[in-house]
Amino acid sequence: MSAVHLQNVSFAYERNAPLLQVGELLIEEGERVFLHGPSGSGKTTLLGIVAGVLRATTGSVRVLGKDLSHMSPAARDRHRGAEMGYIFQSFNLIPYLSVRENIALPCHVHARRMKRITASTLDGEVARIAERLDIEEFLHRPVTKLSTGQQQRVAIARAVIGAPRLVIADEPTSSLDRDRQENFLRLLIEVCNEARATLIFVSHDNSLMSRFERHISVSEINRANATQVHSC
Amino acid sequence: MLVLLRLAFASLKSRAVTTSLTVFSIALSVLLLVGVDRIRQGTQEGFSGTLSQTDLVVGARGGSLPLLLYSVFHIGTASNDISYASYEHFRDHPAVQWTIPFSMGDSHRGYRVVATDDNFYEHYRYHRDHSIAFTDGTRPEGIFEAAIGSEVAQRLGYHVGSKMVLSHGLETVSLLKHADKPFTVVGVLAHTATPVDRTIYITLYGDEAMHIDWQDGTPPAPGEEIPASKIRKEDLHIKDVSAFLVRTRSRVDTLLLQREINTYRNEPLTAIIPALTLQELWSMLGYADVALSLVSGAVLIVGLLAMLIALYTALNERRKEVAVLRAIGFHARQIFILFVMESALISAVGTALGLAAAYVLLWALRSSVEAQFGIPLAMVGISSRVSIYICVVVLAGALLGCVPAIRAYRNGLIDGLNAQ
Numbered sequence: 263m264s265a266v267h268l269q270n271v272s273f274a275y276e277r278n279a280p281l282l283q284v285g286e287l288l289i290e291e292g293e294r295v296f297l298h299g300p301s302g303s304g305k306t307t308l309l310g311i312v313a314g315v316l317r318a319t320t321g322s323v324r325v326l327g328k329d330l331s332h333m334s335p336a337a338r339d340r341h342r343g344a345e346m347g348y349i350f351q352s353f354n355l356i357p358y359l360s361v362r363e364n365i366a367l368p369c370h371v372h373a374r375r376m377k378r379i380t381a382s383t384l385d386g387e388v389a390r391i392a393e394r395l396d397i398e399e400f401l402h403r404p405v406t407k408l409s410t411g412q413q414q415r416v417a418i419a420r421a422v423i424g425a426p427r428l429v430i431a432d433e434p435t436s437s438l439d440r441d442r443q444e445n446f447l448r449l450l451i452e453v454c455n456e457a458r459a460t461l462i463f464v465s466h467d468n469s470l471m472s473r474f475e476r477h478i479s480v481s482e483i484n485r486a487n488a489t490q491v492h493s494c
Numbered sequence: 495m496l497v498l499l500r501l502a503f504a505s506l507k508s509r510a511v512t513t514s515l516t517v518f519s520i521a522l523s524v525l526l527l528v529g530v531d532r533i534r535q536g537t538q539e540g541f542s543g544t545l546s547q548t549d550l551v552v553g554a555r556g557g558s559l560p561l562l563l564y565s566v567f568h569i570g571t572a573s574n575d576i577s578y579a580s581y582e583h584f585r586d587h588p589a590v591q592w593t594i595p596f597s598m599g600d601s602h603r604g605y606r607v608v609a610t611d612d613n614f615y616e617h618y619r620y621h622r623d624h625s626i627a628f629t630d631g632t633r634p635e636g637i638f639e640a641a642i643g644s645e646v647a648q649r650l651g652y653h654v655g656s657k658m659v660l661s662h663g664l665e666t667v668s669l670l671k672h673a674d675k676p677f678t679v680v681g682v683l684a685h686t687a688t689p690v691d692r693t694i695y696i697t698l699y700g701d702e703a704m705h706i707d708w709q710d711g712t713p714p715a716p717g718e719e720i721p722a723s724k725i726r727k728e729d730l731h732i733k734d735v736s737a738f739l740v741r742t743r744s745r746v747d748t749l750l751l752q753r754e755i756n757t758y759r760n761e762p763l764t765a766i767i768p769a770l771t772l773q774e775l776w777s778m779l780g781y782a783d784v785a786l787s788l789v790s791g792a793v794l795i796v797g798l799l800a801m802l803i804a805l806y807t808a809l810n811e812r813r814k815e816v817a818v819l820r821a822i823g824f825h826a827r828q829i830f831i832l833f834v835m836e837s838a839l840i841s842a843v844g845t846a847l848g849l850a851a852a853y854v855l856l857w858a859l860r861s862s863v864e865a866q867f868g869i870p871l872a873m874v875g876i877s878s879r880v881s882i883y884i885c886v887v888v889l890a891g892a893l894l895g896c897v898p899a900i901r902a903y904r905n906g907l908i909d910g911l912n913a914q
Contacts, residue, residue: 348822
């Protein structure tokens with residue numbers, strides 16, 4: 263089954279000025295995809311549509327077996343929370359919750375993720391994932407006391423708890439130094455494999471590309487950009 | 495929902511300083527609102543309590559307000575006197591329990607002199623059931639004896655044994671003085687926070703004695719004065735009084751007697767029910783009440799604005815937080831609820847704190863406030879006005895929370911998941 267299947271999708275805030283036009287994009291379940299492209303190429307818009315934050319103006323958007331273009335905003339939000347893990351470039355954590363509470367939050371909000379935990383209790387699951395990512399010593403610390411690298415590892419933990427079927431990482435390594443980038447990427451790919459989650463990794467840094475089995479250039483698949491360049 | 499509530503709590507806790515300052519400012523507003531409300535009600539009660547347990551005030555034919563003003567508040571003068579015969583007629587009326595006669599017209603250094611009899615010390619009541627008490631001395635018995643109100647004693651430095659010369663008329667600097675017949679202070683009255691404090695009480699005989707040698711309102715010619723030492727009670731005949739208070743045996747008697755007095759054939763008289771006229775007078779003074787309410791309302795608005803500012807300034811820092819919550823699968827509406835919940839929590843806690851503080855303060859201060867200003871601060875439950883205030887504060891708080899909530903909601907949509 264496909265994890266993401268976009269057909270003839272376009273997105274525009276204003277008429278006649280589409281930001282994104284994609285003929286077809288198919289990502290199979292379990293794939294590890296490297297999505298790249300310069301800023302302004304439509305990466306952000308594409309991710310917004312896949313995550314269900316933005317609604318495609320036209321076309322069909324199927325993500326993890328659901329047709330997002332025919333779902334209400336609330337249903338799309340639920341779908342995202344229950345089936346997807348999301349990692350930002352930085353500031354991934356709620357500042358007023360502890361590390362443990364941050365990791366556990368998706369399971370509190372979504373019963374489906376709570377059901378899929380492998381340990382017998384939520385605390386046990388948080389401890390298991392924390393150990394896997396080598397962050398168990400920070401669990402009870404306030405988020406603000408963590409370094410960026412530590413915060414990003416906590417973000418992985420929160421993204422993969424409750425085994426979501428799709429993990430989207432949006433430039434998660436760009437605030438890390440080279441050594442930490444390698445380490446972060448290795449961990450992310452490993453835990454996604456263990457959870458059998460599809461991984462969409464977005465970056466403009468092509469040096470990380472080699473770790474991924476499939477590469478997609480957004481500027482190549484986005485026809486809106488091409489027409490825009492011509493019109494300018 | 496429970497998750498949202500826990501998030502709201504945690505978020506407020508993390509901004510402890512701003513949160514507690516905001517809670518404090520709201521509590522202060524509520525404290526002021528409730529305090530002003532209590533004082534307002536207390537003032538009204540204190541005012542209507544100037545005279546208690548009196549069913550009728552009787553004077554010469556005239557308006558009800560002037561009658562109340564000169565007989566109870568000692569403002570203005572009586573248009574006419576009542577003959578002592580008429581007074582006796584109603585004093586001995588079967589429907590009457592007691593009467594207190596007042597005779598006025600003299601003063602001492604700006605303070606009114608009121609001639610009355612023992613019934614005043616016996617039956618006069620204010621603030622529901624307080625009676626006249628003495629801090630020093632006894633009630634005046636002799637012709638040239640006087641009891642003075644607490645303010646008179648304090649301001650003029652008088653005490654038991656002080657001598658004073660009363661002036662004819664009400665001017666502070668009077669040309670006509672009863673210099674030949676000085677009065678001796680024999681009693682100082684306890685503080686009442688009513689016009690009683692500013693009054694000098696003498697006996698009806700004393701009033702008569704001062705004017706015994708006067709004829710048609712003019713003092714005796716030199717050489718014709720009758721010296722004080724030669725006046726004896728038995729020689730004095732009380733001719734008239736200015737007004738008198740009546741306590742009837744029952745409510746029905748009050749109305750019947752009022753009608754009887756107002757239609758009394760032998761003399762044109764007016765009887766008023768003081769409680770009603772006091773009410774009337776208070777409603778004329780109502781603008782002070784409105785001003786107090788306006789001020790406390792303004793204070794509340796300032797308190798709520800402080801909260802709005804606090805929530806709004808926190809908003810920019812919270813854009814990332816909103817993006818994270820959206821990524822975890824929170825719906826924009828839930829984020830809206832989170833913000834509104836926070837402001838509702840702040841205003842609810844602030845209101846509760848303000849109420850608690852108000853009642854603690856009232857409880858602590860009520861006896862001294864009542865003694866000092868004559869404002870009885872009843873420890874009653876939350877009045878309907880206060881409960882309206884509470885609802886308004888909490889509702890306004892929640893509504894104000896909508897302003898940053900709408901911003902967050904919009905930002906949430908615009909930023910999508912990508913606020914950096």
